[in-house]
Every structure is written in structure tokens, then in C-alpha cells.
Amino acid sequence: MTLTLYNSLTRQKEIFQTLLPGQAKLYCCGVTVYDYCHLGHARTCLVWDVARRYLQWLGYGVEYIQNFTDIDDKILNRARAEGSSMEAVSEKFIAAYFEDMERLHIGKADAYPRATHALNGIKRLVAELEQKGVAYAAGGDVYYAVRKFPGYGKLSGRKLEDLQAGASGRVQETEEAKKQDAFDFALWKGAKPGEPAWGSPWGEGRPGWHIECSAMVRDRLGETIDIHMGGADLIFPHHENEIAQSEAATGKPLANYWLHNGMVMVDGEKMSKSLGNFTTIRELLDRGVDPMAVRLFILQTHYRKPIDFTQEAIEAATNGWQTLKESLLFGYEYGDRLGWQVPHLLPGATVQKSLGNDYTQEFAQAVNEDLNFTGGLVVLFELAKELRRDRNLMLHEGKTATSPEKLEEMWQTLVNLAQVLGFAVAATDLEPTAPESEQDTLSDVMIELAISQRQAARKAKNFAESDRIRQELQSQGIVIIDSPDGSTRWHRI
Numbered sequence: 276m277t278l279t280l281y282n283s284l285t286r287q288k289e290i291f292q293t294l295l296p297g298q299a300k301l302y303c304c305g306v307t308v309y310d311y312c313h314l315g316h317a318r319t320c321l322v323w324d325v326a327r328r329y330l331q332w333l334g335y336g337v338e339y340i341q342n343f344t345d346i347d348d349k350i351l352n353r354a355r356a357e358g359s360s361m362e363a364v365s366e367k368f369i370a371a372y373f374e375d376m377e378r379l380h381i382g383k384a385d386a387y388p389r390a391t392h393a394l395n396g397i398k399r400l401v402a403e404l405e406q407k408g409v410a411y412a413a414g415g416d417v418y419y420a421v422r423k424f425p426g427y428g429k430l431s432g433r434k435l436e437d438l439q440a441g442a443s444g445r446v447q448e449t450e451e452a453k454k455q456d457a458f459d460f461a462l463w464k465g466a467k468p469g470e471p472a473w474g475s476p477w478g479e480g481r482p483g484w485h486i487e488c489s490a491m492v493r494d495r496l497g498e499t500i501d502i503h504m505g506g507a508d509l510i511f512p513h514h515e516n517e518i519a520q521s522e523a524a525t526g527k528p529l530a531n532y533w534l535h536n537g538m539v540m541v542d543g544e545k546m547s548k549s550l551g552n553f554t555t556i557r558e559l560l561d562r563g564v565d566p567m568a569v570r571l572f573i574l575q576t577h578y579r580k581p582i583d584f585t586q587e588a589i590e591a592a593t594n595g596w597q598t599l600k601e602s603l604l605f606g607y608e609y610g611d612r613l614g615w616q617v618p619h620l621l622p623g624a625t626v627q628k629s630l631g632n633d634y635t636q637e638f639a640q641a642v643n644e645d646l647n648f649t650g651g652l653v654v655l656f657e658l659a660k661e662l663r664r665d666r667n668l669m670l671h672e673g674k675t676a677t678s679p680e681k682l683e684e685m686w687q688t689l690v691n692l693a694q695v696l697g698f699a700v701a702a703t704d705l706e707p708t709a710p711e712s713e714q715d716t717l718s719d720v721m722i723e724l725a726i727s728q729r730q731a732a733r734k735a736k737n738f739a740e741s742d743r744i745r746q747e748l749q750s751q752g753i754v755i756i757d758s759p760d761g762s763t764r765w766h767r768i
Contacts, residue, residue, distance in 0.1 A: 276636075278333065278643045280502075281579060283510060283533040284430050288645055291532070293501050299335045300496045301327060302530070304488055304505035304513065305387070307344040308368040309353045312375050313553035314569075314584055315506070315539045315546045321570060322536045322578045323504045324381045325697055326646055332695045333639075340495045341384040342488060343369055345391050346481050351470060361471050365389075375556040377737070379566045380699055388491045390482060396490040397482045398475050400524055401462045409523045413453040415465025415478045421458040424519045430533060431511035460516055462486045485516035492529065493521065503530035507537055507579075508545065534646075537581040546584060554584065567600070567698055568593040574648045574696060595656075596698075602659035603693060603700045605666050606686045607724065613679040615686075634658055634688050638695075648696060655696070658689040701728065722753055726763050729755075 278291040293299050303323045306316055320341075327339045345365040354364045376383075390397070401417055404410035409423045421427050421435065428434055435458055451457065463486075466472035466479035473481060482490075492500060498521070505514065514533065521529040538545040541552045560566060572592035576582040610617040634654055641650030665675040665682055675682060693699070701724075725744055732740040748755055748765070755765045 276639050276643050279645055280532050280534060281645045283535050284530075286432075289532070293335070294499065294531070297335060299330050299337045299502065300500040301330075301337060301339045301502045301504065302488075302492050302496060302500055303339070303341040303384070304503075304509055305341045305343050306372060307347050307349060308365045308372065309347065309350040310368060310548055311371055311555040311557060313539075313546055313548070313555050314559065315553065317375070317379060317381075317556050317569065318539050318573050318582065319506045319536055320376060320381050321379060321573050321697070322648075323534075325574065325648060325695070326502075326504070326534075328382070328695050328697060329642055329646065329648075338496065339384045340386050340388065340491070342491050343372075343387055343389045344484065344487060345369070345389045346471070346487070347484065365391075371557075377735070378560055379556065379569060380697055382697070386495060388495055390487040390491075393487065393491050393494060394473055394482070396494040397486055398463075400490045400493070400520065401482075401486060402476060403524045404462065404520065407523060410462055411455065412477050413455075415480060416453055416461055417463035417477050418454055418459040419462050419516070419520060420455065421460070421519065422456055424523050426522065427519050428515065430518055431515050433511060433515075460485060460512065462520070485513055486520055488513070489517050489520040489524075489529070492517075493525075498525040498529075499527050500530050502532045502534055504534045505536075507535040510535055536578045537576075540581045540583050559589075564589060565593060565596055568596040570697055571596050571599070571652075574652060577649050578646060598663065599655060599659050599693070599698060600700055600704060601666060602662040602686075602689060603698070604704060605662050606683075606690070607700075607721065609666070609669050610683075610686075613675075613682065615679070615683045632684065632688060634685070635692070638692050651692065651696060655689060655692055655698075658685055658692075661685060662689065722748065722765060726755060726765060730763060 279288045280291050281287070282289050301323070303319070305320075306312060312320075323339075323341075327337050330337050343365070346361070350361050350364050353359075354361050357364070373383075401410060404419065405412065405417065408420075410417055410419050438458060461483035463475060463477055463482060464480050465477070466481070471481060472479040492503070503514070503517075518529050540546065544550055544552060546553045556569075559569065568589065569592070572589055573582065575592065575595070606615060606617050634657070638651050638654040641647050641654065644650065661677070662682070662685060665677050668675050677685075725748055729741050729744040732738070732744065745755060752767055753765055754767075755763055757763050
């Protein structure tokens with residue numbers, strides 16, 4: 276079975292082949308940090324995290340970079356409104372970003388470069404473009420001469436004669452008079468009173484939006500990468516301009532595959548802050564919606580298609596997650612009784628290659644068709660249906676219709692495939708199934724699962740969560756002891 280991807284650049288599905296055998300370099304355009312993330316951001320970050328997980332499951336070594344735009348007019352406007360600074364606003368919402376992504380169990384990228392940390396690379400790239408004659412300085416600004424790049428428009432399919440003047444992105448009206456051509460866009464912006472600025476060969480100023488990603492891709496991953504990813508709203512002008520900048524400088528393709536996810540829609544319009552129709556991730560989760568239900572809501576639609584956000588859709592996803600959750604808990608509830616070796620299913624757990632059975636092959640066959648995670652979900656629900664049947668028999672009759680060996684294989688397959696899609700159960704999801712007199716006693720498996728989650732929280736330096744788990748265990752009469760070598764022992768009081 277071969278992985279195929281829909282390449283936005285060629286507008287067709289292509290067999291995935293990496294630059295280096297067994298290694299994949301991925302770059303995802305991240306958020307501009309001036310507000311809390313909404314569900315549109317959640318879809319982008321979640322889909323490409325799952326794509327990374329799937330490539331790892333296939334056996335690729337993946338280097339995954341996602342940036343933060345921390346220099347932008349929107350950030351400056353927020354800072355002015357709050358009587359704050361660009362740095363303070365950026366730090367606040369970068370911290371909020373990580374909080375929101377952790378709640379959704381979205382794995383961290385290998386690095387998160389920021390525009391403010393990439394200024395040397397940005398200025399070097401602008402200078403190269405100027406030396407090659409595709410950029411020019413004008414009144415403290417530097418602009419990219421769009422007409423000097425013959426391939427401009429190849430990603431979006433747009434032609435210059437069909438574009439409106441001034442459609443180059445985040446520009447100010449005062450810039451238009453400095454341009455040689457209305458389609459040119461800013462690489463470097465001269466300093467303005469009261470705004471942060473950095474020294475450069477063209478005077479004090481700050482970078483344009485598009486040049487930031489071109490520089491960060493090259494600095495972190497090289498001149499050509501395997502996959503460049505992001506929301507479909509970035510195809511033009513942002514990704515089109517990235518291609519123009521990078522390829523004019525290096526003479527090489529910026530990325531061999533361009534992948535774009537569809538938008539989250541509300542009443543037929545894209546969810547966005549500018550339209551005021553957005554729901555933030557934390558608002559939704561603070562209402563009690565399970566993070567895994569949000570994950571299911573996003574993955575049950577193919578990544579390239581738009582997805583409609585409605586209360587009914589969230590409720591349906593919540594019901595669907597309940598089905599998966601009960602089946603994922605089966606091994607923790609009954610594995611000891613059935614004589615299994617029970618693994619831990621934790622948020623952010625390392626994805627392992629699954630057993631080579633029909634379910635795994637069916638999953639791979641579905642997802643290999645342009646990352647069809649929706650088709651992969653069908654396989655998870657097939658497994659969940661079978662396991663739920665035996666779970667009900669075990670609960671009510673104390674026995675199963677399927678052999679313990681077959682059930683263990685099915686459950687471990689479900690656990691593994693759930694990890695690929697990022698689904699996870701928590702220790703708090705486990706409900707005691709012992710006789711009523713023993714229902715307040717945690718099983719050894721439940722304790723081990725909670726301790727593993729605490730260790731993961733400590734590794735991520737989430738000490739508040741680590742302390743919460745310790746206190747929860749102590750309230751159940753469990754004392755945990757951390758050893759100097761990093762291991763943890765426990766005993767009952």
C-alpha cells in the first residue's frame with residue numbers, strides 16, 4: 276500500500292516520496308498570537324498533528340516545525356488597546372496556545388520558531404532577493420517585485436491580470452505610493468512612531484508577514500522540504516508569496532507537496548475573528564465538551580473539505596466518543612481478569628506500529644488515500660462495536676463470546692489505531708466495576724495509569740497537573756514516592 280497526497284500545487288494526487296529515504300520534513304504555518312485560538316485553528320493544528328503521527332506510524336522519522344507570528348499589526352493594535360506591549364501580548368497568547376493544544380491532546384512540534392527570533396535569517400533573505408534584482412528598497416521599505424518571478428500564481432492558479440491591486444496581504448494604504456507595481460508586497464517595513472523596530476541595511480523597521488515563514492523554513496529545515504501545510508485560506512497570498520520569495524532566492528522548490536485543510540464554517544461563512552463568528556477552544560471545553568469529542572468532530576470530515584460547526588454536530592461527536600471510550604477502557608477494566616498485558620494509552624504516547632491484521636490493513640488502506648482519517652475512523656468504530664458487545668457480556672454475564680486471545684488482539688489494535696488519531700482515555704475515565712463494597716478502591720491498573728499520566732505531566736513541566744494527580748491518589752489512600760532515578764513507587768495506606 277502506498278501513501279498518496281493531494282498536492283495543492285499540481286492539483287492532483289501524487290505518490291508520497293521523501294527527499295531523504297525514511298525521513299520527512301514538515302512545516303506548518305502557525306498562528307498570529309494576538310487572541311485565543313478558535314476551532315479553525317484547532318482544526319489546522321489537530322489535522323497536521325495527526326498527519327505527523329500517521330507518518331511516524333508508517334515508519335518515517337519526522338521533523339515537524341510550526342511557527343508563531345509574533346510581529347504583526349493585529350498584535351500591535353491589541354497592545355495599544357490594552358496599554359501593553361507587543362512582547363507581552365505575544366507571550367500571553369503563546370502560553371494560552373500551549374494550554375489549549377494540551378487540552379486537545381495535540382502533540383508538540385519539534386520546534387516553534389518565532390519571527391522575532393528569526394530576524395537575522397529574514398534580513399539575510401531580503402538582502403539576497405535584493406541582490407538578485409527581484410526586490411527593491413523604497414523609502415525605508417523593501418518590496419518584492421512580483422512581475423519578476425515568472426511562476427507567480429502557480430499555487431493559487433491566479434493570474435496577475437485577474438487580481439485586484441493591493442491584494443498582496445497585510446498592507447497599509449500608505450505603502451501603495453512607494454511600490455513600483457500595485458501587486459508588489461512588503462518584505463521589510465520601515466519603522467513607524469511608537470512601534471517596535473530592529474536595525475537593518477534599509478534602516479530601522481520590521482519584517483513583512485510573508486518573508487517570516489520563508490526564512491524560518493530555510494533556517495530550520497533547509498531550502499527544500501517535503502511537505503508545507505496550513506489552512507486553505509493561506510494559499511493566497513501567504514503561501515503564494517512564500518514560494519515567490521524562497522524559490523527566487525534559492526532556485527529550488529520550497530516544498531515538494533503543499534497540503535491545505537478546509538475551513539470550519541458557521542452559517543456558511545468561515546469561522547474567523549474578523550467576522551466575529553468564532554468559538555474559542557477554551558470556551559467550548561469550559562462548557563464541558565470532552566476534548567476527544569472535539570477531536571472526533573474534526574476528524575469525521577475529510578481534512579480538505581469544509582466542516583460545519585453546530586451544536587448538533589458536537590452532540591453527535593460526543594455520543595460517538597462515548598462509544599470509542601467504552602471500548603478503549605475495556606482492557607483496563609477486564610484485562611487483568613482475562614490475563615492480558617495491559618499497555619497504557621496516554622495523551623502524547625509514542626505511536627507504535629500495530630499488529631499486522633485485517634483491521635490494521637483496512638485502516639492503512641483508507642488513510643493512505645490522501646490522509647483519509649475519516650475512513651480510518653470507520654475501522655475504529657468497527658473494532659469498538661465488536662468490543663462493546665463482549666464488554667456488555669462481561670459486565671452482565673461475567674464471560675465473553677470471543678476468546679481472550681482474540682479480544683486482546685482486537686483491543687490492542689484499537690488502542691494503537693486510536694493513538695495514531697490522537698484519541699486517549701484518562702485514569703479519571705475509569706469507573707470501578709468491583710462489588711459495591713469495594714467500589715471506592717482503585718485497581719492496580721488504574722493506579723499505574725494515573726502514575727504514568729503524572730510522569731507525563733512532570734516531563735512536560737505541567738506541575739499543577741502532577742500535583743493534582745498526586746492529591747487525587749492520596750485521597751484514595753495511595754502514597755506515591757518519587758525516586759532520585761526518576762522512577763515512582765506506590766503503596767496503599
